[in-house]
Amino acid sequence: MVQKLPVTRDVKRGDVFTIDSTDVVKIDLIKDKLYLVHTKSDQFYLNLSFDAIEEWLYEDGFRMLDTHNIVNVNQIVSYDSDRGRIALSAAEGDGAAQKSATAARIHKQHVMNIMKMLEARSRTDDNGEPLADLLTELTSTNDNPLFVRSYTAMQLSEERRRANAKINHLAFHDALTNLPNRMLFQDRVKACFEEAVQHQRKPAILFFDLDRFKVINDTLGHHVGDSMLQLLAKRLQSITRPEDTLARFSGDEFIWLIPHVNDRSEAADYAREVAKVVSKPYDHEGQELFVTASIGVSFYPEDGMDPDTLIKHADTAMYRAKEKGGDSFEFYHPDMNFRSLERLHLETHLRKALSRDQIRVFYQPLVNLEDGNIFGMEALVRWEHPELGLVSPGEFIPLAEETGVIVPIGNWVLRTACMQNKRWYDMGHRLCVSVNISMQQFQHPDFVATIQETLAETGLEPAWLALEITESVAMKNVNFVMETIEELKRIGVHISIDDFGTGYSSLSYLKRFRVHTLKIDRSFIRDVTTDEDNAAIVTALIAMSQQMKMRSLAEGVETVEQLNFLRERGCNEVQGYIFSKPLPAEQFQAMLEKTSVPNGQP
The missing domain is CATH 2.40.50.1020 (LytTr DNA-binding domain)
Structure with missing residues (x-):
């Protein structure tokens, strides 16, 4: 002045x-x-x-x-x-x-x-x-x-x-990465739009978020996450040009302004370059860490005439990529707005579902093929919304995992299932209840203590509880997983690997885990009698579990033909609609009392 x-x-x-x-x-x-x-x-x-x-x-x-x-x-x-x-x-x-x-x-x-x-x-x-x-x-x-x-x-x-x-x-800059912050980025976007009008340019915005980055912060600490973000910022700067603006938007979200792209294919090339840079390994004390990115792309002027709108639409496209499993990119389309509003509405209600007593636990019987007895049940979470009715788990479970709500919901399901099984035990039913454990729960430092406290509070013997972890959870931070599994086995809890065959398991790791049960994913069972490849895979998985002295359990069994195939191959246990759909506790209990099925062994 x-x-x-x-x-x-x-x-x-x-x-x-x-x-x-x-x-x-x-x-x-x-x-x-x-x-x-x-x-x-x-x-x-x-x-x-x-x-x-x-x-x-x-x-x-x-x-x-x-x-x-x-x-x-x-x-x-x-x-x-x-x-x-x-x-x-x-x-x-x-x-x-x-x-x-x-x-x-x-x-x-x-x-x-x-x-x-x-x-x-x-x-x-x-x-x-x-x-x-x-x-x-x-x-x-x-x-x-x-x-x-x-x-x-x-x-x-x-x-x-x-x-x-x-x-x-x-x-105007982010303190951690020294990249431009949101305020400076928006100023740059405004200036870029003015130049675009003068010179007939077509700017593009790439909005990207790191998939499952929260797991790294929760398991290894925020200092490790911060170091990864700093290294990533340097790597990303190596692929940007002087006329570009790369900013840290918030948390693990970054945004890249490209002043001009010729067409969508060029923007797609930039998105692939981001994915390539993000997916490079990060070294932490000799251990390689990996993350991927979900990327959304929007274009000026067709996707927005002002910075806020263009950024919002790129963000919307990014969430669509994340909903599809992440590690991908999506171009914005107007139809996504409806989906985003629907998702926001669902998330808002989900955060309140537990406190409003809308979460339910259903039970599906687990049947021993050797004697036909029900030996246990899988506890399955359901959301009973007063307006939406029963919300599909496929809708709210991924959302709960992404937002972190899965941890309190998962712990509530665990306690409720143990408490219910203790009631049935006191009534004379000797059943092993199987509870699904999310990655966030399993990776939590107090997870084993939570299991012990839950068993103590409910009075359920550890032998009557089985914990199901998915193949993808088992293969994250393998040494930590092995240590945790050993602690749980010392307590007396049973461990099952769920959805086996859908991920990238190493058989050598599976051998070292020494879990009790290998659950074969329903995607293989569906066509097991009509698809030779699926039949070969299921046969091999059953044989492998026998060799490793594990129980094999097939999910999603719906027909007599599937049941006969599994019995002939030596599968130990099954669950599916051929026996019963998942039922509320009262109906499950009525089924037990009506059928007078002999008790199984844990």
């Missing part, structure tokens, strides 16, 4: 008005506390303390040269070091006189120092702030009190300038 100087033409009359400091070329001391202010074409009187002028006008370029004058360095035309004369800017027009600071009043070494300061301020390097270093040196080595005071004033002003620059930088 340009400073205003209070000046007058007549000291005695005192009619004061202001002029811009940028119009001033120099200020001369006439007598004590009275100064003559020179512009290029005029001069005025200034009644102000000389000691304060330099510091006050430092940012505008004014420097004290000796005890009698201050010069605006922005108006310096030349400096004759031999004669000690500084030439200042002249007013426009023929014959205009050029003003100068006279040789008699100039301290030569001080002027040389001023010129060094001007040069240092225009220069930057990797070793710090050149001007700050120079001012520190001049302040400590100069023995002239007048100039030491001048250098000190300059130093204070320079420190203020650097502090303000740092504050300004922090206001």
